[in-house]
Structures are given as structure tokens and as C-alpha cells.
Amino acid sequence: MWWDDRYKENDRIWSGKPNDVLVKEVTGAEPGRALDLGCGEGADAVWLARQGWTVTATDISRVALARAEGHAKEAGVADRTDWQWHDLGETFPEGEFDLVSAHFLHSLGSLPREEVLRRAAAVTAPGGVLLIVGHLGFPAWQENSHPEMVLPTPDQVLEDLRLPEGQWEVLVSDEHERVQNDPEGNPTTRTDSTLKVRRLPV
Incomplete structure (x- = not known):
């Protein structure tokens, strides 16, 4: 499986740090039940668990999930994390x-x-938040060799969600730049998108 092979290339693929937008948008929120879709090696889920959340985290790579579970044990939050394998298009x-x-x-x-x-x-859940962060383009050092991969704007993401009118509110919808090092370690800037919506209480 492609993602398992990808993770087997190195002992650690990602930085081990939680995503900046997650930290910015969730810090100070009342902990509850969280779901992390595409959790990778588990940095976001572990950070959430450290803040008091009970986290269900899922990925398509069993290699990544095994690493994530180990990181949760090292961080002392194994009891607040549930690592589940899902091919999200199927389950x-x-x-x-x-x-x-x-x-x-x-x-x-x-x-x-x-x-x-x-x-x-x-x-x-009613009163809960859906936070979606995505890329708006490929990094400067990489040509768009995957034109079939759609990288939508926040407005496009919101439209594609088809949220029932009057049942949700938009808290954040923006584009932002961040610095990412290229394969040679040189800093470069790329643009991402953030959509944060809240389901209104019943």
C-alpha cells in the first residue's frame, strides 16, 4: 500500500509537532471528544490528548498508526487516544x-x-466544531505532477460540504502563508487554507 511504503522510507516522516492552525484554533476550548482524520504519526492527536481531549484518530497507514500509538504511550496519553484504521472512502x-x-x-x-x-x-455534535485545513498549491520546488488532485479554496470547501442552512456558522474562512523547508533545507513559502465551522446547538 502506497502510504505504508511512504512511511517505511524513514523512521519519522513529519516533524512530531502539532499543526500550527490546530493549536491556534483549539487552544482554550473546552475539551471533549475529538476526531482526527488522517492522523499520520499522531502529533495532533497527542497534543489534543495532552489538552484533556479524548481522541479518536484514524489513518489509512497501519505503519503510521503504530508509530502514533507509540508516541501516545511515550507522552502518557495512551488512555485518552483510540487509534483506528480506516480507508475513509469505505469506512x-x-x-x-x-x-x-x-x-x-x-x-x-x-x-x-x-x-x-x-x-x-x-x-x-451540536455545538461542536469542524476544522478543515488544506494546501492551496504545490510547494515551489515541486511541479504540479498530480493535476487530478484538487486543492480547493475555503469557499469551495464550504460549498462542497452542503451544510444545511441555518444549522451552522462559519467561524474562520481564510488563506494563510507559512514557511516550509525544501528538500535541501532552504525555507520557502506556501499557501494553505483554513475553514472552521460550528454546528449550532439544537
């Missing part, structure tokens, strides 16, 4: 969640991203 975690986080849920192949995010909205 989805059960339950309702006060926070649903989908950071960089992009994948080559047949991932039905819009459908997955609509399911994410469906499992967001």
Missing part, C-alpha cells in the same frame, strides 16, 4: 464528536475527499 469512525479535525486530507488515488468531509460534518 468511518462511529460516534459524535465535539471537534472534528481534518488537516491536509489530500491523497493520490481515489479518496472521495468531499464525501469524507461531509461525513465529518455529519458526526460533528
Whole structure:
């Protein structure tokens, strides 16, 4: 499987730090039940658990999930994390969640991203938040060799969610730049998008 092979290339693929937007948008929120879609090696989920959240985290790579589970044990939050394997186009975690986080849920192949995010909205509890962060383009050092991969704007993400009118409010919808090092370690700037919506209480 492509993602397992990708993670086997190195002992650690990602930085081990939580995503900046997650920290910015969730710090200070009342902890509850969180769902992390596409959790990778688990940095976001571990950070959430350290803040007091009970976290269900899912990924398509069993290699990544095994690493994430180990990181949770090292951080002392194994009891607040549940690591689940899902091919999100086929299966989805059960339950309702006060926070649903989908950071960089992009994948080559047949991932039905819009459908997955609509399911994410469906499992967001009343009063809960859905946070979606994505890339708006490929990094400067990489040509767009995957034209089939759609990288939508926040407005496009919101439209694709098909949220029922009067039942949600938009808290954040913006584009932002961040610095990322290229393969040679040189800093470069790329643009990402953030959409944060809240399901109104019943």
C-alpha cells in the first residue's frame, strides 16, 4: 500500500509537532471528544490528548498508526487516544464528536475527499466544531505532477460540504502563508487554507 511504503522510507516522516492552525484554533476550548482524520504519526492527536481531549484518530497507514500509538504511550496519553484504521472512502469512525479535525486530507488515488468531509460534518455534535485545513498549491520546488488532485479554496470547501442552512456558522474562512523547508533545507513559502465551522446547538 502506497502510504505504508511512504512511511517505511524513514523512521519519522513529519516533524512530531502539532499543526500550527490546530493549536491556534483549539487552544482554550473546552475539551471533549475529538476526531482526527488522517492522523499520520499522531502529533495532533497527542497534543489534543495532552489538552484533556479524548481522541479518536484514524489513518489509512497501519505503519503510521503504530508509530502514533507509540508516541501516545511515550507522552502518557495512551488512555485518552483510540487509534483506528480506516480507508475513509469505505469506512468511518462511529460516534459524535465535539471537534472534528481534518488537516491536509489530500491523497493520490481515489479518496472521495468531499464525501469524507461531509461525513465529518455529519458526526460533528451540536455545538461542536469542524476544522478543515488544506494546501492551496504545490510547494515551489515541486511541479504540479498530480493535476487530478484538487486543492480547493475555503469557499469551495464550504460549498462542497452542503451544510444545511441555518444549522451552522462559519467561524474562520481564510488563506494563510507559512514557511516550509525544501528538500535541501532552504525555507520557502506556501499557501494553505483554513475553514472552521460550528454546528449550532439544537
